[in-house]
């Protein structure tokens with residue numbers, strides 16, 4: 303009798319704890335975890351995700367990865383961009399397992415490719431890691447349909463790298479140019495903020511060579527910046543780490559989310575890039591579209607000379 | 620007649636532009652080696668890279684699709700072999716007093732004033748607080764690296780293959796081999812540090 307009462311008491315306590323945890327964590331509170339897609343989800347489009355500052359190996363990173371897997375089931379993105387801090391702390395083989403391979407096991411199994419850029423927490427030798435697809439280089443580029451992707455190493459923007467980036471961007475005739483690297487050159491982060499040193503050297507290249515979208519991490523939150531000189535900047539650096547409440551109110555912010563982890567889903571269809579930012583618990587925290595800069599230019603026939611490099615190269619929309 | 624005159628003018632303009640471009644390019648390239656002391660420093664850095672290349676040639680090459688074990692083992696082996704091959708190297712082997720003076724001139728010139736303060740903050744922010752200024756030691760792998768301002772990298776002599784300048788929180792200048800993740804040389808207190816703003820909580 304006495305034991306039965308003690309048992310009942312424990313069952314009650316357990317019930318209250320589970321209810322409390324569920325109430326506190328929306329991920330547990332969801333009846334049926336799911337992913338609501340607000341993108342066109344067209345068959346032949348370029349579909350990818352973004353997960354910055356992911357490599358903690360913690361439970362919240364695994365939550366994010368699980369949510370990404372849920373989204374992948376309904377929005378089969380082909381690859382994931384990682385704008386740096388791919389592995390925090392030590393980088394022994396077991397760290398590659400616990401901070402990357404295990405959390406993202408389902409996506410890797412589904413043959414989703416990851417393309418990494420180096421962050422300030424990353425050993426440059428990550429460039430040789432098979433799952434980061436960096437071609438053995440600290441900075442590299444690749445193409446998917448009408449999109450050119452350029453990954454930079456923003457921790458060490460040497461003259462050599464700048465020269466390479468310029469050549470790469472100048473030489474591409476893709477409709478879309480998306481550059482990703484670790485340190486945001488526009489940010490409302492209270493901890494770091496905009497990297498002005500980097501902006502000084504990168505922004506002129508982005509403007510001149512028709513970069514459409516720039517994706518960074520480093521700041522552990524999500525932020526979309528109001529277009530700067532026609533370029534849209536995203537910070538998506540909360541796939542593992544979170545700096546709660548760190549987005550300061552500035553004129554730069556178009557949208558932000560700094561109360562939980564997040565990642566991005568992106569789809570490029572013709573002249574439009576559709577984006578959706580999703581929290582660890584599956585909430586959509588931002589969504590919208592970006593139009594290709596090339597598409598916004600007047601057609602060659604009625605174009606007035608603007609001095610734009612792309613028009614000089616004769617790449618008409 | 621007019622045609623040949625016109626052609627002459629065009630050719631003249633073309634040669635002038637080409638010449639100016641060439642001079643600009645040459646000037647850009649030679650910018651870092653006008654100081655013979657720094658030219659010597661770069662030669663020594665190249666000799667170090669040659670040593671590493673030789674060591675790497677005896678190891679199974681690292682390809683661009685490796686597993687974590689291979690990457691880790693390769694880096695550790697390269698570091699150990701380099702450390703053994705240059706066991707006599709001491710602080711100042713590459714950063715000799717003359718090189719130090721030249722580098723300090725560049726650093727002091729670039730890091731003065733409000734812009735300089737911003738650059739110094741960038742350089743030392745999030746850099747490891749306790750990286751030992753110790754030649755042949757591994758650069759602490761659990762710690763982040765400092766971001767080096769691109770402006771400063773344009774002024775410092777350009778280093779060969781995978782050697783890089785990094786800074787510690789104390790303002791030490793570290794010559795780091797990114798391939799071996801090793802400290803090749805170290806210059807204590809190369810830059811004065813900036814007091815850090817209080818950190819916000821990171822989960």
Ligand SMILES: [Fe+2]
Pocket residue numbers: 387421422423484519520521
């Ligand atoms: Fe970072």
